Amino acid sequence: MTFVEAIKCGNLDEIRKAPKADLHNHFVLGGNRAYILGKTGYAIDPISRPLGSMGEMDAWSAKYIGSRFQSTEGRRLLIEAAFVQAREDGVSVLEIGEDVWGLGEYFHNDVSELIYAFLEAKDRIAPEVELRLQIGLSRHCPIDYLEDCLKHFWGRREFYSIDLYGDELAQPIENFIPIYEKAGENGLVRKAHVGEWGTAGDVVTAVKVLGLDEVQHGIAAAGDDDAIAFLVENRVRLNITPSSNVLMGRVSDMAAHPIARLFRKGVDVTVNSDDVLIFDSDVSKECLRLYQSGCLTAEELDEIRLNGLREPGRR
Numbered sequence: 001m002t003f004v005e006a007i008k009c010g011n012l013d014e015i016r017k018a019p020k021a022d023l024h025n026h027f028v029l030g031g032n033r034a035y036i037l038g039k040t041g042y043a044i045d046p047i048s049r050p051l052g053s054m055g056e057m058d059a060w061s062a063k064y065i066g067s068r069f070q071s072t073e074g075r076r077l078l079i080e081a082a083f084v085q086a087r088e089d090g091v092s093v094l095e096i097g098e099d100v101w102g103l104g105e106y107f108h109n110d111v112s113e114l115i116y117a118f119l120e121a122k123d124r125i126a127p128e129v130e131l132r133l134q135i136g137l138s139r140h141c142p143i144d145y146l147e148d149c150l151k152h153f154w155g156r157r158e159f160y161s162i163d164l165y166g167d168e169l170a171q172p173i174e175n176f177i178p179i180y181e182k183a184g185e186n187g188l189v190r191k192a193h194v195g196e197w198g199t200a201g202d203v204v205t206a207v208k209v210l211g212l213d214e215v216q217h218g219i220a221a222a223g224d225d226d227a228i229a230f231l232v233e234n235r236v237r238l239n240i241t242p243s244s245n246v247l248m249g250r251v252s253d254m255a256a257h258p259i260a261r262l263f264r265k266g267v268d269v270t271v272n273s274d275d276v277l278i279f280d281s282d283v284s285k286e287c288l289r290l291y292q293s294g295c296l297t298a299e300e301l302d303e304i305r306l307n308g309l310r311e312p313g314r315r
Helices: 003-009 013-016 034-041 056-063 072-089 098-107 111-125 141-151 173-185 200-210 220-221 225-233 241-248 259-264 283-292 298-310
Strands: 021-024 091-099 132-138 159-165 189-194 213-217 237-240 268-271
Touching: 003 013, 003 132, 003 283, 003 298, 013 268, 013 283, 021 072, 021 283, 021 298, 034 072, 034 241, 056 098, 072 091, 072 098, 072 111, 072 132, 091 098, 091 111, 091 159, 098 111, 132 173, 141 173, 159 173, 159 213, 173 189, 189 200, 200 213, 200 220, 200 225, 220 225, 220 237, 220 259, 225 237, 241 283, 259 268, 268 283, 268 298, 283 298
Parallel strands: 021 091, 091 132, 132 159, 159 189, 189 213, 213 237, 237 268
Antiparallel strands: none
16 A cells, blocks of 8 residues: 555555655654663653643643653653664654763763764664654753764764754844854754744744754744745755644644645645654654645655655755
């Protein structure tokens, strides 16, 4: 059965058999819940209704995650769970990585140990998966602190990309220019979370000042024709997470998700999971939800799926 046929039939098992990419996955919350339950006895329930505030998200995290995985062993377990999830969902390209602060917290400031943790788990659990190892940065951290952490990562060719996440208003995006210039010099794909809470103008500004190749979310751009034209002209990819956007209250419902307008206007978009444990949002489910809501056709979703497997051009 082809991917298009599986989507039209609502056959999730067959949808999972088709190769796909997950390019927006926070591995700490992106793993397989059954695997974690089997290893720890912890049942992690996803949210089932849109959240009313970030306080509700914090309460969920405190209840289900808390300090349970705050150790080297706990971190390795979550890495394993991410590869189990990828294998079971037919993900053949997985982009995940550790936040820079985690290097000292869990891997003794030894970047080789961190890299080994990901590569060993991949080879043991999902050897067929292409791992694109990512460096993660939090907007909440002072720039000098991030620069100090990053000295361990620069020059390591094992890393594919760099990503900036957290509160979009935590500090001006311009503060990160020196880091992103260095990332470009190191040959990294430059990504950042923008346009989930911010505006279309924020998306354009971030792409311009940081030289972004890809934007995580970026859905605010859908409301601005000039921003859309800018993304198309500059071949900037948006790695979108539909269920996350709905359950975080950024989109009213799946049928109205702006991914359809962005795609039909020529923007390079992909469908991704974000946080599987929170949103019950693996890539196959996301595709099926977009189809069953009437947001995208099966043929459009197949084109998006295949596009996600291709490496994008760089700015």
